[in-house]
Amino acid sequence: MKGLEPTGEIKVGVGYRDKLGSWIKTKPKDVACLEITAEHFFGRNENRLTWLSENFELYVHGLGLSLGTPGPLDAETLRLFKRVAQVAKPQWVSEHIAFTRTGTVDLGHLNPVPPTRQVAHTVAAHAREVAQVCQRPIILENITSHLKLTGDMAEPDFLNEICELGACGLLLDVTNLYINSRNHWFDPLEWLQRLDPDAIVQLHIVGYSRDAEGNFTDNHAKAVQPEILELAQEVVNYACGLRVIILERDLEIPAPSVMDTEISQLRTLVARRATPRYHRRY
Amino acid sequence: MDQELYLRVLTALLLNGGRRDEFAHDPDATLRLLGADDAVTAALRGLVPRRLEEQAVVLLRKRYVLLPEILPEFFERLGEQRGWEMFQKEARDIWRPAEQDALHFLTFAQKHVAPAFASEVEWNLWRFLADDADFIRLHVLWPADRLIPALQLLIRQAPPGFTGCSQLLLGLGTQPPS
Numbered sequence: 001m002k003g004l005e006p007t008g009e010i011k012v013g014v015g016y017r018d019k020l021g022s023w024i025k026t027k028p029k030d031v032a033c034l035e036i037t038a039e040h041f042f043g044r045n046e047n048r049l050t051w052l053s054e055n056f057e058l059y060v061h062g063l064g065l066s067l068g069t070p071g072p073l074d075a076e077t078l079r080l081f082k083r084v085a086q087v088a089k090p091q092w093v094s095e096h097i098a099f100t101r102t103g104t105v106d107l108g109h110l111n112p113v114p115p116t117r118q119v120a121h122t123v124a125a126h127a128r129e130v131a132q133v134c135q136r137p138i139i140l141e142n143i144t145s146h147l148k149l150t151g152d153m154a155e156p157d158f159l160n161e162i163c164e165l166g167a168c169g170l171l172l173d174v175t176n177l178y179i180n181s182r183n184h185w186f187d188p189l190e191w192l193q194r195l196d197p198d199a200i201v202q203l204h205i206v207g208y209s210r211d212a213e214g215n216f217t218d219n220h221a222k223a224v225q226p227e228i229l230e231l232a233q234e235v236v237n238y239a240c241g242l243r244v245i246i247l248e249r250d251l252e253i254p255a256p257s258v259m260d261t262e263i264s265q266l267r268t269l270v271a272r273r274a275t276p277r278y279h280r281r282y
Numbered sequence: 283m284d285q286e287l288y289l290r291v292l293t294a295l296l297l298n299g300g301r302r303d304e305f306a307h308d309p310d311a312t313l314r315l316l317g318a319d320d321a322v323t324a325a326l327r328g329l330v331p332r333r334l335e336e337q338a339v340v341l342l343r344k345r346y347v348l349l350p351e352i353l354p355e356f357f358e359r360l361g362e363q364r365g366w367e368m369f370q371k372e373a374r375d376i377w378r379p380a381e382q383d384a385l386h387f388l389t390f391a392q393k394h395v396a397p398a399f400a401s402e403v404e405w406n407l408w409r410f411l412a413d414d415a416d417f418i419r420l421h422v423l424w425p426a427d428r429l430i431p432a433l434q435l436l437i438r439q440a441p442p443g444f445t446g447c448s449q450l451l452l453g454l455g456t457q458p459p460s
Contacts, residue, residue: 070285102293103286105377109344111296111337114288114325122285146336150328215336 003092003137004169004201006241010270012263015061015204015248016052023256024052030263033057035246036088039064042080049087058088059202059244061095061171064106067126067140068099068113078133085134092137094171094202095130097123097162110143115158116151124166131168139169139201144176144218148184156194169201169241174232175224175248179208179216188231192238200239205232205266206248221251224262229269237274245270283321291318291326296338299374306331342373345383352384353408355401360391385412403434407449410436423453 013033016024024034034056041049052058062081065073085093098110113119123140131138142159153161163170172195181188207222224232224247236242245266249259294316295301305312309327318326346369350357357365372390373383385408392405406421421434432453439447 069289099289102289105293105297106379107293107296107341107377108380109341111292111341116283118283118285146333146340147329148333150325213336 004139004241004243007243010236010242010245010273011057012245012247012266012270013057013059014259014263015246015250017250017253019253020249020259021048023259024056026256027055028256028260028263030260030267031056033059033244033246035059035061035094035244036084038062038081038084038093041084041087042077046087049084053088058090059246060085060088060090060093061141062093062130063096063110064100065095065126065130066098066100067095067123067130068097068119069101069103070122071103073126073129074101078130081130082133085136090136092139092169092201093130093134094139094141095127096141096143097159098143110145112143112145112147112149114149114151115153115155117153117161119151120153120158120161120165124162124164124168127162127166127168131166137168138166139171140166141171141173141204142176142180144173144179144183146183146215154194156191160194160196160199163196163199170195170199171202171204172200172235172239173204174235175204175206175208175218175228177235178228178231179218182216189234192235195238197238197240199241200235201241202244202246203232203235203239203242204246204248219251220248223254223258224265229265232266233269233272236269236272283325284319287317287319288322288325291316291322295326295329295334296341297377299335299338302331302334302338305329305334339370342370345369345373345380348380349384349387352380353388353401353404356388356391356404359401381408381411384408403451406434407436407447410438411447 011032013031013035014020016034016036034052036049036052036058038060039062064077065081096110097113099113100107100110113123127138127140140162151158159170162168177188177191181191205224205228206220207224207228209217209219209222211217247262247266291313295305301312301316310323313323313326346366349369368391369387372387378386388405388408402423410419417438419436423432423434425432430453432451435450437448
């Protein structure tokens with residue numbers, strides 16, 4: 001895909017949050033790039049965004065474009081998203097394979113869409129529109145959900161179909177894959193090996209949590225566990241097109257030294273990367 | 283399949299606990315009640331009620347975490363966990379935007395559970411935002427530890443509704459009235 005070709009280099013960065021601001025201002029040497037959340041800069045904080053773009057390679061990640069909702073994208077959200085992309089100048093933008101609103105209700109959170117060819121066309125068409133409006137490639141992320149919707153495709157095939165139809169890449173959230181595999185009882189490696197390895201451009205990684213009922217949850221509050229690192233190593237080895245790995249953390253933000261350690265662990269994954277085999281599905 | 287209808291029906295289930303209870307008892311009847319056609323009914327009847335509930339709680343929690351930002355004094359007094367338990371009871375069956383959640387939850391808490399926790403300043407502010415009547419409103423507050431009253435001046439910034447206002451507090455400092 002134009003603009004998403006592998007470069008041979010895999011950068012490791014973090015998801016920028018205000019709470020990390022003072023650490024980020026020190027320009028930590030091992031943070032090669034930042035991913036910003038577009039909605040945090042909608043109509044505000046443009047000076048901060050400008051500073052970030054002047055000092056870091058940025059990637060813009062959206063939460064609320066609701067690509068899975070049929071019908072036109074919300075024009076105002078798209079306008080604000082485009083403005084953030086203009087200031088941040090990312091190599092690509094990203095969003096989720098999900099819906100966050102219907103025609104009348106904004107649910108305020110990512111919800112799954114059924115894995116069907118029809119929905120793949122809807123998501124892909126919206127992805128193409130966002131890429132065209134922002135004048136940049138787009139990559140899409142797999143979400144985690146307690147709800148498992150059924151359709152006429154397996155989830156990895158659904159993701160491949162969207163990437164192909166939408167001319168977009170995949171932002172593979174390794175933690176979401178792990179969580180879904182534990183909550184919905186499937187083998188994450190089998191799931192992974194059905195994906196087009198060329199489509200995986202970026203990864204998200206964070207520790208999982210457990211709720212009172214024992215479910216695995218994704219509240220971005222924990223350090224990355226060894227089992228997540230183990231799965232991430234498999235993904236890094238598999239993904240031919242991989243270019244960026246982003247460490248996420250929203251809650252219980254640790255001391256900078258702990259963040260440095262986690263980044264170092266992710267850099268080790270890259271250093272240990274086995275030469276990617278040629279896995280193309282075709 | 284009508285994708286829009288599918289998402290509308292799924293959303294209705296996610297946002298209404300009563301409907302989820304009915305779905306667990308009789309999926310087809312509930313889906314019909316929500317306007318699902320045959321294709322949408324066939325696609326959604328297999329949802330696992332426990333999983334549906336768990337996803338709904340995630341959405342409810344997302345609504346809840348916005349409230350301490352809107353009602354900081356109230357939640358400081360009430361406590362996060364107690365607030366979450368109360369909010370699940372109050373809001374499980376209904377979806378509203380965050381500002382309306384704040385006012386309804388404050389009203390619920392005042393009336394049923396913990397009147398002492400509500401802050402008069404926050405209460406005045408949210409009643410003003412919910413009430414379309416006035417462009418400007420002045421409240422005289424009597425903090426228990428002061429001899430002189432404090433003043434709270436509220437000025438509407440935009441058309442009526444939950445669209446924001448300016449607030450000026452005179453004589454309170456950073457301490458809320460008790």
